Amino acid sequence: MPEPAHRVREWLTAYDSPTTSVPHVLCDRHHPDRTAITQIGPDLAPTTLTYGELRERSTALAAGLAAHGIRPGDRIATLIPKGTDLAVTALAAWRLGAVLVPLFSSYAPSAIRERLTSSHARLVVVDDHNRTKLDTDDTPPWTVATTGTHPLRENDTTLTALAAADTPPAPQTPAGGDGLLAIVYVSGLVGPPRGVPVPVRALAAMHAYHHYGLGVEDDDTYWNTADPGSAFGLYHGLISPLLAGHTSLALRAGFFDPELTLDVLGMYEVTNLAADPTTYRTLRAATKTLPPEVVVQRLTSFGEPLAPDVIDWVTDVFGVPVRDHFGQTELGWCVGVPNGDTGTDPGDPAPGSIGPALPGWKVAVLEAVSDEPAPLGAYGRIAVDLAHSPLAWFTGYLDDDSASQVRFTPDKAFYLTGDTGILDRGERLYFSTRDDAAILSRGYRIGPTEVEAVLNEHPAVDECGVYSIPDELAGQLIGARVVPAPGTEASDALAAELKEWVATRFATHASPDVVDFVAELPRTASGKMRRSRLR
Structure with a gap:
């Protein structure tokens, strides 16, 4: 072979x-x-x-x-x-x-x-x-x-x-x-x-x-x-x-x-x-x-x-x-213990690890604030080493000439996945979390701002924030904190109406599982919504 x-x-x-x-x-x-x-x-x-x-x-x-x-x-x-x-x-x-x-x-x-x-x-x-x-x-x-x-x-x-x-x-x-x-x-x-x-x-x-x-x-x-x-x-x-x-x-x-x-x-x-x-x-x-x-x-x-x-x-x-394999739309699937014969025995994956890069790929973990490799065993940003990944093909998004997720250093080019994790000495990847706060629910990847944009079109919504809720079956459920418009009374009926609003105007898989009403959203001193506090 x-x-x-x-x-x-x-x-x-x-x-x-x-x-x-x-x-x-x-x-x-x-x-x-x-x-x-x-x-x-x-x-x-x-x-x-x-x-x-x-x-x-x-x-x-x-x-x-x-x-x-x-x-x-x-x-x-x-x-x-x-x-x-x-x-x-x-x-x-x-x-x-x-x-x-x-x-x-x-x-x-x-x-x-x-x-x-x-x-x-x-x-x-x-x-x-x-x-x-x-x-x-x-x-x-x-x-x-x-x-x-x-x-x-x-x-x-x-x-x-x-x-x-x-x-x-x-x-x-x-x-x-x-x-x-x-x-x-x-x-x-x-x-x-x-x-x-x-x-x-x-x-x-x-x-x-x-x-x-x-x-x-x-x-x-x-x-x-x-x-x-x-x-x-x-x-x-x-x-x-x-x-x-x-x-x-x-x-x-x-x-x-x-x-x-x-x-x-x-x-x-x-x-x-x-x-x-x-x-x-x-x-x-x-x-x-x-x-x-x-x-x-x-x-x-x-x-x-x-x-x-x-x-x-x-x-x-x-x-x-x-x-358990790791990949993205922009890459295909590129990391994990192989099911096919690579000529070497991968053995059992280390507890908690996804596995090594698959043939044709090389992954790296970069420092949080620089594009230098992080020390082995340290958390950082998961990236694909493009110089050593001949199977990589992504160059940019539709109608966008710049590949916004590609970073160049003097001697290397990396594709940033938007995820964080760890590489160990065996170059096995440990996944930590999504860097961009996308919600992974029932096999779908959902952008919180897309759901927020739809909810904000409803006349009863003054503003809202969407967040993830851990769930044993779905992985993550979708939660929404809603500030009612002035003169609007919060109710179970309104919550049900907002769920249906998202389902019919965006996607059924993106409809919030939980809708709660609050007086205000958590914000920083500069007024930016603190998404991490929504849960």
């Missing part, structure tokens, strides 16, 4: 080249009879899509999209669940050199519109369930294609109609490593959501993590539970299995249920599972022992640190350790 450094160079050569063709590396080079995706309905019935069918359907859709006016560089947004429709739409877009913009289906109409406007979307592909979220009083600059058999609005089209159009195949030109693959939005502490442009060369990082981090092998049944609107769901639920020519599962239940999760694990004999900590915590709360048909051999967790007691429970019940 080639050593990891050699294999990383091979992936970089394949995916960071002027001749790199995205549909070729994701689909066309694989055996046409191999299953690409097994889509599972709520009744556990499967629908399969082979690589040959994926090629045929995406080629037909690409021709229809080209006839509809889609050109290289155009942005195609998706508001559809994981599964065959998403794979076909994504491959069709990439055959044209178009850019995918995945969106969370839990977003409210205003949040969806904000991201469609920011990304300059030309087309939105949406399922029937979410179509109403695109209704507007004016004529938007994008067109709508639904996944159902019939258009739901007068000016809509459908994927079926586009794919059935009698048009010649669309011309395909290699995107190259610098071509744009996708735009994925992230929430920060301050300001609107930021679009992360994902270049084609990022495929190398995705393939490396699929192989070394997740450890997915040719004979695995792989299931990634992440939403396709998230980075982990896009990178490693859709893209990396296709890169490797593997089969992945896509559950279309529309809700999380621990019993259904166990049914899928057993019925489909899942051997490799990647899930967020909320999934593991909820399984622990609902499960005493596993059914004998569950045969999982490799487990991965992502999105937020796993508590030691959850790690112990998973290891005891599943009989295999769960690997």
Whole structure:
């Protein structure tokens, strides 16, 4: 087996080249009879899509999209669940050199519109369930294609109609490593959501993590539970299995249920599972022992640190350790004890540590106020050493030429993750906390200011502050301290109204779990809100 450094160079050569063709590396080079995706309905019935069918359907859709006016560089947004429709739409877009913009289906109409406007979307592909979220009083600059058999609005089209159009195949030109693959939005502490442009060369990082981090092998049944609107769901639920020519599962239940999760694990004999900590915590709360048909051999967790007691429970019940991995939308996943074979025995992680950097990456911990490395064992800012991380690809946010999280010293360049932690003598990372106060709830990363901005639009709110509340199942809940507008009476009914206000105007996953009313918010002498005092 080639050593990891050699294999990383091979992936970089394949995916960071002027001749790199995205549909070729994701689909066309694989055996046409191999299953690409097994889509599972709520009744556990499967629908399969082979690589040959994926090629045929995406080629037909690409021709229809080209006839509809889609050109290289155009942005195609998706508001559809994981599964065959998403794979076909994504491959069709990439055959044209178009850019995918995945969106969370839990977003409210205003949040969806904000991201469609920011990304300059030309087309939105949406399922029937979410179509109403695109209704507007004016004529938007994008067109709508639904996944159902019939258009739901007068000016809509459908994927079926586009794919059935009698048009010649669309011309395909290699995107190259610098071509744009996708735009994925992230929430920060301050300001609107930021679009992360994902270049084609990022495929190398995705393939490396699929192989070394997740450890997915040719004979695995792989299931990634992440939403396709998230980075982990896009990178490693859709893209990396296709890169490797593997089969992945896509559950279309529309809700999380621990019993259904166990049914899928057993019925489909899942051997490799990647899930967020909320999934593991909820399984622990609902499960005493596993059914004998569950045969999982490799487990991965992502999105937020796993508590030691959850790690112990998973290891005891599943009989295999769960690997807690660290990454970001701007990086992919780059730190953790690997599930794949790196040629060396990683051993058991030190208590409390995530693990070392994965092949192709090097992490550092910098001093709190300078960009010099902190002493081993000392807290500092987690950074990626770009000079020794050939898989790094982020250069800046959408419509922002400066990579605000990159710092230069006379002899090095670092990407600042916004997290704090410790490196030990074995270069194992210990995660401490988010530096930017983002809230990690139920697998979602939520910017407090985004929720505050929505709450402040309500006429009954004078001002507010949003904070996190530790929770055993969700990881963190969302709390809001609200100062009522003059003449407004605080009540349980108003609290419920404010929760619904956020759910319908921003996102259901960002709706506060707790709303309290206060006379004033904690502030510094200069008038700045003291977010750390809100809890």
